[in-house]
Amino acid sequence: MHKHIYDITGMTCNGCRSMVEKKLNEITEAKAEVNLSHGTAEISSTKHIHIEELQSKLNELGGQYAIHEHGNGEHAPQKTINDIPDSPSNHYICPMFCEGHDKIYDNKGRCPVCNMFLMPIEQVDFNVKSYHIAPNTSHAGKYYCPMMCEGDKVYDEFGSCPVCGMNLEKIPETRLQITFSCPMHPEIVSDKPGVCSICGMDLVANQPIEEEDNVYLNWKRKFFLSLIFTIPVFLLSMGDMLPGQPISKIIPASINGWIQLLLTLPVVFYTGWTFFVRGWTSFKTWNLNMFSLIALGSAASFIFSLVALIYPDILPSEMRGHHGQIHLYFESVVVIITLVILGQLMEAKAHSKTNSAIKELIKLTPAEAVRLHNGKEERIAVSDIQKGYILRVHPGDKIPIDGVITNGNTAIDESMITGESIPIEKKSGDTVIGGTINGNHSFEMKAEKIGNETVLSQIIQLVNEASRSQAPIQKLTDKVSRIFVPVVILIAAVTFVAWLFLAKENSLSYAITNALSVLIIACPCALGLATPMSVMVSIGKGAKNGILIKKADALEQLQKAKILVVDKTGTLTEGKPVVSMYKGSEKFSNKDVLQFAASINKHSSHPLAQAIVNKAKEEKLVDIDVTKFENISGKGVSAQLFHLKAVLGNLQLMHDIRVDIPNVITEEIENLQRSGASTSYLSIDNQFAGFIAVKDKIKANAREIVQQLNENNIKVIMLTGDNELAAQAVAHEVNIDTFKAKQFPYDKLNTIKSLQKEGKIVAMAGDGINDAPALAQANIGIAMGNGTDVAIESADITLLKGDLKGVSKAIHLSRLMMQNIKQNLTFAFLYNVIGIPLAAGILYPSFGILLSPMIAAAAMSLSSVSVIANSLRLNLKKL
Known part of the structure; x- marks a missing residue:
């Protein structure tokens, strides 16, 4: 056996790889395996195959693919981890x-x-x-198939995937286009900061205009238009089933059918035409799905009804109803098309929400920055920043770009990266990240990362990539359709042949009529209702219980999840530091320590300081006026209280001013720190006066919910950006066995990918910007309602109460919904199992009975009513 590796050029997607591999395997005695990532083909054969023969075979695909000897410089040599010393x-x-x-x-x-x-x-x-963490930025604004049928192939315009028929999704822009205008003269618009040419006022950044989701609006328009035509068709067709047959008394049967036809035409040839195109594509590619079933049943119903309306005499007399009229199936056509349009509308809305997460991330970048140039400050657009620029960041401003502090010190809120609410002290030489928020000190910085190099851009790219790679779950109806459609076609064909050869009179008429009856009776009216009815009722049930569901697929998958990944801050804990303990020394009481510390911190915006101030207010302690306030960067603060010199800060500050901490206090503080508390020491006139411990409080029911999840065979894993000690303390308190500390956004994403590679369905619960990529990558992303907009937009499910108890309820709701869907499908298929043989005429040889169209219509309605009634039972369930 000969084995040879070749390089292949010209492949751009998985569809290319598949075609190349298939074409090479057409060569006699050759077995080819093509690798898209490496751009190679490994060919095994019993004899050597000349490269010219391989190229000749590839030329049959149009000439865009070329095959070369491996290692000719077009591909980098392969390495393994063993090659790294x-x-x-x-x-x-x-x-x-x-x-x-x-x-x-x-x-x-x-x-x-x-x-x-x-x-x-x-x-x-x-x-x-x-x-490649993100799709090519040049693809922004283009469309791709969410099922990735053709790999990374993109399209210029919106439409349907030529392989699976799914709606194409738009790749969002990764940069925000900002304009600046004068508040007094809005007609003055510029793409850069500056001054108004009329009044001299500074130009201000305009709020970006949200781009309309044309796909969603298009389906919304088609849905309401379909509904306008569907309701009267349904009433005209089924109205006589009401007592007294009111429709026949108002509209004669001879006119009724023509009115139904006129009202059906816009639904078939405009609002629902897309589904017939998709159905035709599915039959051409033999990739049968829900659209195959819809197109087949709806087309058969429409054609039969049209023939019965125009040429009723060619149909057997057994097909006529009580009034001598042949029943028309126009109502079945419009109802199923309208229901499917509703499903597409819900899907489009879910995809629109996914892209909103990226838009929210982009908005985190400020529109402008202050550049120091030739000793002067000048306002510039962030997009104009170049590496090496010296920038000034004022108190409270967002940091414009990634860089390093060159002058000054401050405390920076980096919760968007770490998820931790406590600001990080920064000094000259420390790195800063664009989009994070500066504290109450001004500083100068040097720009080092711009464009797609910044951390925020990477997070955007990670969310973008995760959103694209998370293909929608294949609907149960599609799976069933792959078997059901060929079976129905086979039964219809057998029916046609049987009647053609066995019927004694009008054999062709009976053959055509009964074959069409089989296709009509299989029209997926109840089948179409089975899933969306349960989903809609479940979504409403969830909303009443504080569970907002954006993607029905997520709720469907949640009952399969065996892993729940959770963030710490804001998910297991409150996300707001509170004073857990304060203690004085022999000279100062506990209340003295709290009062002194709160008085020093009352003008600070630092979360630890605010926690101390809030505790003092809670204890109704009166503020003491302070003088000579001084911030000691990275260590603490000092001030004059009456005649006393007070210093409040960390252990390093105490060492610097030579304050001795009693051993018994040191041991007590070490125990507090092991429980996840941050400690501040207070000294008065260089003597230890006491300490205050601040801790992020565990949510009241966190331990109970974790235990419930474990009992339901769901393993809980905690990933946090906090330090190892704090993470360990929280994990121990809520009884979580597996946790990881100091996790960057990429680390969380990578952990979830690793779990998914093991074949596990992973749910992720978080609340911060740093959780957004992981929420988008997880099979089910669950955001806390008290979290950031980015996290909420990246997730599939939002818990309004920001409580893990909502996760337990959502899982229970998911299980109830899937149980209900299976019950609905049973009703739908039971109808088909009974109806299809009757439509084929199985009773005719023995009893001379053909299925009456009115009975078929009544059975179809009954199956739909059964599905609706069963779905509504979900409202009676308790979560």
């Missing part, structure tokens, strides 16, 4: 290989070249040149 598993490497495959780092962090998060070395595939 001394590479222990706890080392890290840049996934973009900016400094080559050999540059290894000892600690987790970001690459100094591209600013990407470093990956554990054992998780990196060295056979690829780089990991």
Whole structure:
């Protein structure tokens, strides 16, 4: 057996790979395996195949693919982890290989070249040149299939996937286009900051205009238009089933059918035409799905009704009803099309929400920055910042770009990255991240990362990638359709042949009529209702219980989840630091310590300071006026209280001013820190006076809910950006066995990907911007309602109360919904199992009975009513 590896050029997507592999396998005695990532083909054969013969075979695909001998310079040589010397598993490497495959780092962090998060070395595939975290930015604004049928192939215009028929989704822009205008003269508009040419006022950034979702609006318009025509058709067709037959008394049967036809035409040839196109595509590619069933049943119903209306005499007399009229199925056509349009409308709304997460992330970047140039300040657009620019960041402003502090010190709220609400003290030489919020001190910084290199851009790219890669779950109806459609067609064909050869009179008429009856009776009216009715009732039930569901697929998958990944801050804890303990020394009482600390901190916006101030208010302690207030960067504060010199800060500050901490206090504080508390020491006139411990409080029912989830065989894993000590304390308190600390957004995303590669369905609950990529990647993303807009937009389910108890309720709701859907499908298929043989005429040889169209219509209505009634039972269930 000969084995040979070749390089293949011209492949751009998985569809290309599939075609190339199939074409090469057409060569006699050749077995080809094509790898898209590596751009290679491994060909095994009993004899050597000349490369010219391989190229000739590929030319049959149109000439865009070329095959070369492997290693001719077009592809990088492959490496494995064994090629890296001394590479222990706890080392890290840049996934973009900016400094080559050999540059290894000892600690987790970001690459100094591209600013990407470093990956554990054992998780990196060295056979690829780089990991492309995001789709090509040039693809922004284009469309792709969410099922990734053709890999990364994109389209210029909205439409349906030519393979599976799914709606194409738009790839969102990753940068916000900002304009500036004068508040007094709005006609003055510029793409850069400046001054108004009329009045000289500073131009201000305009709020970006939200782009309308044309796909959603298009389906919404079609749905209401379909509804306008469907309701009268349904009433005209089924109205006589009411007591007294009111429709026949108003509209003669001879006119009724023509009115139904006129009202059906707009639904078939405009609002629902897309489904017939998709159905035709599914039959051409033999990729049978729900649209195959819809197109087949609806087309058969429409054609039969049209023939029965225009040429009623060619149909057997047994097909006539009580009034001598043949029943028409126009109502079945419009009802099923309108229901499917409703499903597409819900799907379009869900996709629109997904893209909103990226829009919210983009908005985190400020519109402008202050540049220091030739000793002067000038306002510039953030998009104009270049590497090396010196920028000034004022108190309370968002940091415009990633860089390093060159002058000054401050405390920065980095909760968007770490998820932790306590600001990080920064000094000259420390790195800062664009989009994070500056504290109450001004500083100067040097821009080092711009454009797609920034951390915020990486988070946007990660959310974008995760949203695209998270293909919708294949609907149960589609799975059934792959079997059901061929079976129905086969039964219809057998019916046609049987009647054609066995009927003694009018054999062709009976054959056509009964074959069409089989196709009509299989029209998925109840089948179409089975899933959307249960979904709509479940979504309403969830909303009443504070569970907002954006994607029905997520609720469907939730009952399969065996792993729940949770963030710490805001999910297991309150997300707001509170004073857990305060204690004085021999000279100062407990209340003295709290009163002094609150008086010093009353003008500070730091969360720890606010926690102390709030506790003093709760204890109704009176503020003391302070003088000579001083901020000691990174360590604490000092002030004059009456004649006393008070210093409040960390242990390092106490060492600096030579304050001795009693051993018994040190041991007590170490125990508090092991429980996750942050401690501030107070000294008065350089003597230890006491301490205050501040802690993020565990949510009241967190431990109980974790226990319930464990009892339901759902493993809870905690991922947090906080330190190891705090993470361990919270995990122990709520009884979580598995946790990871110091997790960057990429780390959380990577953990979920690893779990998914093991074949596990993963749910993720979080509330911060740093959780957004992981929420988008998870099979089911669950956001706390008290979290950030970005997290909420990235998630599939939002818990309004921000309580983990909602997760338990959502899982229970998911199980109830899936149980209800299966019951509905049973009703729908029971109707088909009984109806199809009757429509085929199975009773005619023995009893001379053909299925009456009125009975068929009544049975169809009954099956639909059964499905609706069963779905409404969900409202009676308790979560």
